[in-house]
Amino acid sequence: MNKPKIAWITDxxxxxxxxxxxxxxxxxxxxxxxxxxxxxxxxIDITEEDFYDRxxxxxxxxxxxxxxxxxxVDLYEKLKEEYDFGIAIHASSTLTGTYQTSVxxxxxxxxxxxxxxxxxxxxxxxxxxxxxxxxxxxGLDIDEVVSQLNALRRHTRLFLVPSNLDQLHKSGRVSGSxxxxxxxxxxxxxxxxxxxxxxxxxxxxxxxxxxxxxVNHLKDDFHSKTVRKVAIVHANDTERAAGLEQLVNExxxxxxxxxxxxxxxAGVHTxxxxxxxxxxxx
Numbered sequence: 001m002n003k004p005k006i007a008w009i010t011d012x013x014x015x016x017x018x019x020x021x022x023x024x025x026x027x028x029x030x031x032x033x034x035x036x037x038x039x040x041x042x043x044i045d046i047t048e049e050d051f052y053d054r055x056x057x058x059x060x061x062x063x064x065x066x067x068x069x070x071x072x073v074d075l076y077e078k079l080k081e082e083y084d085f086g087i088a089i090h091a092s093s094t095l096t097g098t099y100q101t102s103v104x105x106x107x108x109x110x111x112x113x114x115x116x117x118x119x120x121x122x123x124x125x126x127x128x129x130x131x132x133x134x135x136x137x138x139g140l141d142i143d144e145v146v147s148q149l150n151a152l153r154r155h156t157r158l159f160l161v162p163s164n165l166d167q168l169h170k171s172g173r174v175s176g177s178x179x180x181x182x183x184x185x186x187x188x189x190x191x192x193x194x195x196x197x198x199x200x201x202x203x204x205x206x207x208x209x210x211x212x213x214x215v216n217h218l219k220d221d222f223h224s225k226t227v228r229k230v231a232i233v234h235a236n237d238t239e240r241a242a243g244l245e246q247l248v249n250e251x252x253x254x255x256x257x258x259x260x261x262x263x264x265x266a267g268v269h270t271x272x273x274x275x276x277x278x279x280x281x282x
Contacts, residue, residue, distance in 0.1 A: 006136060007083040009075075009113075010129050011067070011098050012042040013091035013121040013263045024133055027079065029072060031091075031098060032065040033264045039065065048261040052236035056272045064265035066097045072105035076113070085112035087142070089129050089149065091121040092196035096265070114142055116149055119196035122263055123231035123278040124156035155225075155281040158193040159201065159217065160233065160262070161210045163273030190214070191270065198269075211244060214277045215251060222252060225281035229256040235267045235274040244275060 010016065011029040021028055030041040033051060035058075040046040055062055079086055086106070090099040099117045106113035116132075118125045128149050135145045188210040192201035204210050221227055230248055234241035241259050248257055262274055 004084040004142075005082070006142075007079045007086040008129065008133065009079075009086050009088035009102070010125065011090050011102075013096070013098075013265060014089070014125040014129055015122050015260050015263055016126050016129060020130075026129070027075060027086075029067050029075065029090075029098065029102070031067060031096065031265045033268060034061075034063040034065055036060040042264050046264070048264055048267075049236055051264040052267060052272050055267070056236075062268050064096075064268045066101060069101050069105050069108070072102055073109050076106050076109035076111035080109060080111040085114065085142075087114045087116070087132060087136075087145070089116045089118055089125065089132060091125060092119050092193065093117045094119075094196040095121065095193075095198060114146055116146060117196065118156075119153045120156045120158055120193050121266065122158055122233060123258075123260055124158055124193075124280055127156070127280045128152060152280070156193075156278075157217070157221065157280070158233075158276065158278040159214055160191045160266070160270055160274050160276035161188055161207070161214070162191070162270040163207075163235075163237075163275070191276075211247065211275075214244075215247065218248070218252070218277060218279065221279065221281050222255070227252075227255060227279050227281060229258065229279065231278040232257060232259045233262050233274075233276040233278055234259065235262040235270065235272050237273050237275065240273070240275055244277070248277070 008024060008026045010026060012031050030044050032039045033042055035054060088102050090102055093099040103115050118128050132145055132149050135148060187203050187205060188207055189200050190202045190210060190213055192199050202213060204213055232241050232245045245257050245259055
């Protein structure tokens with residue numbers, strides 16, 4: 001019996017490298033960022049560097065938008081001619097409608113799709129895609145692959161520390177009074193993606209304490225679980241990201257590290273200079 005031909009689908013919130021995407025023929029659906037009412041396909045029409053540079057230097061309105069269902073239907077119409085079915089792993093359905101749109105598009109196109117709501121984005125989403133490919137290559141059946149990936153979602157970590165509350169205020173995530181108080185007292189909120197939702201996990205004084213908070217939470221998981229790799233996530237601030245990576249390397253010499261640019265649809269809300277850590281407990 002021939003092995004089924006599987007199409008792998010994700011979206012641009014996965015932060016997968018161009019090399020990995022090409023190697024595994026992954027179909028990546030772009031989300032949109034909107035700058036002063038002009039739409040740009042993430043990573044196609046605008047790079048992360050350009051986006052954050054414009055956010056830093058331009059006045060105006062920065063927003064995000066999910067893909068159009070027509071574009072995804074067109075993709076699935078093509079894929080059903082070549083593949084037996086698809087496995088789609090998307091960003092949290094609480095944070096974007098991409099997952100729901102993908103499922104609807106597959107139904108409209110008549111394309112058999114196993115869709116997974118990752119409950120996250122960025123590095124953890126890329127981890128789930130890579131793990132899924134590994135499991136299929138090992139010969140696991142599709143139901144077991146989906147089951148294992150759904151179970152792994154609970155063990156992902158993504159913490160972000162915005163440099164200020166300007167963008168969170170503009171996007172309606174914090175009030176004007178909260179922004180003023182945070183500025184006056186140099187308060188740093190620590191955001192966490194948990195169960196698919198963005199939550200303010202804690203508030204600390206000064207960036208130094210915020211960095212210590214991140215490292216301490218990594219330390220807790222490192223001593224009680226298996227952490228092999230950590231992503232330093234940053235919004236176009238390579239110098240501070242390098243400093244955080246050095247601290248992680250010194251504290252956890254056996255953990256592999258990688259620096260990743262924060263996906264722009266998240267940066268719309270957290271702003272330039274956001275810094276964070278992400279890992280998966282295996």
